[in-house]
Amino acid sequence: MSPFDPPITAIRDVVARALAEDLTPLGDISAALLPPGATATAVLRSRAAGVVAGCACVTEVLDQVDRRLAVEWQVVDGDPVEPGGVVGVVSGPLGSLLTAERTALNLLSHLSGVATLTRRFVDAAGPGLRVWDTRKTTPGLRALEKAAVRAGGGASHRGNLSEWVMLKDNHLELVDMAEAVAQARAWFPARTVHVECDTHEKVGEALDAGADALLLDNMTPEEARACVATIDAHAEEVGRRRPVVEISGGITLETVRAYADVGADLVSSGSLTSSAPVLDIGLDVVSTWLEGDESGPPERRRSPGPG
Incomplete structure (x- = not known):
């Protein structure tokens, strides 16, 4: 655990409440329209200069939404980031990724905003x-x-x-x-x-x-x-x-x-x-494919795991 990470119990509680706020009572009815097996890779990218915080919160959001979602962090909490800088790369089921997107970005952008103002x-x-x-x-x-x-x-x-x-x-x-x-x-x-x-x-x-x-x-x-x-x-x-x-x-x-x-x-x-303004961080889907489609990138095809 990093000294920049909140207690895991606090992270789990905040994420669970945030997801319940977004998914009650019927779940993500927009993501439900996507074809089965739709899979994607997306990039978390900063649109401004700042300091990153909240990576553990994003990881927890992805885990609570769908354990098949995975993130490869390019930075850790406390690292500076420039406009256009890649913060992390997320891959997994497209529907789950889109369900997790806003909660993950809300936490990451807000906490990175706090870290950025503090550094100033x-x-x-x-x-x-x-x-x-x-x-x-x-x-x-x-x-x-x-x-x-x-x-x-x-x-x-x-x-x-x-x-x-x-x-x-x-x-x-x-x-x-x-x-x-x-x-x-x-x-x-x-x-x-x-x-x-x-x-x-x-x-x-x-x-x-x-x-x-x-x-x-x-x-x-x-x-x-x-x-x-x-x-x-x-x-x-x-x-x-x-x-x-x-x-x-x-x-x-x-x-x-x-x-x-x-x-x-x-x-x-x-x-x-x-009073800290958010650090503007976006999530951009850079590739999509249907699981099992031979035209999809072989290194990115995976068999479904537990949701």
């Missing part, structure tokens, strides 16, 4: 500032989209509300920060405690409370730099490793570079998963 953020941020995703994901697709962020060169933030304790401004409206951090330590001693800070004063409170990570929210580069200086000085004073420092809030491709030298560890943007 990574390049814009530069080598000293890691790019993180958020929980602003498409419902039901979080594991897949976070894997696509990794394929684009980014890193995965917490996957859900159970993984980290994150105290944001709304949590702290009626709860004292120091008390909240202490209670988190008591109830969930192995969990990272992350505190959102939108002012220099809150940074000081979070440091005194012993937070593991600080989110500097909606700060200018100058404000963030001043906060990082305070965080570094506090770590030296108390003689322990400084908290992880994240920059977030309104970060765009145009502004992320300005935060590269403020001393933070990570920058996060919900746009990676919530």
Whole structure:
């Protein structure tokens, strides 16, 4: 398994739901009109420059539709692709291939779009500032989209509300920060405690409370730099490793570079998963034949297997 692949259980679930959405209640009634034995080879081709993600999802779509469908990948998740570049070659029963086409392309194009936007953020941020995703994901697709962020060169933030304790401004409206951090330590001693800070004063409170990570929210580069200086000085004073420092809030491709030298560890943007345009990838049938027809390519003729 690649680190860019989502958990196989998540892939299977998403694919099963997507196919059910397309095939309920009567199946693919257009593909049913094709002659028995119709077989084809098709090429998955990118129509724009980008980064590929979602290959495992396509493989699962083909497998769930018809195990006779096979794909030969020319790239792997995380690889760049240019306009006209071949991503993979699919072969098998034509009807099954056409049934699988849209679900496969929807997942591949969307996840490749996430990876492509992430790569642009990574390049814009530069080598000293890691790019993180958020929980602003498409419902039901979080594991897949976070894997696509990794394929684009980014890193995965917490996957859900159970993984980290994150105290944001709304949590702290009626709860004292120091008390909240202490209670988190008591109830969930192995969990990272992350505190959102939108002012220099809150940074000081979070440091005194012993937070593991600080989110500097909606700060200018100058404000963030001043906060990082305070965080570094506090770590030296108390003689322990400084908290992880994240920059977030309104970060765009145009502004992320300005935060590269403020001393933070990570920058996060919900746009990676919530606003990524698809990477335009198409599927073009390049040859068809009837199974058993002697005029068909001998190397491509095969006996039907289990559906």
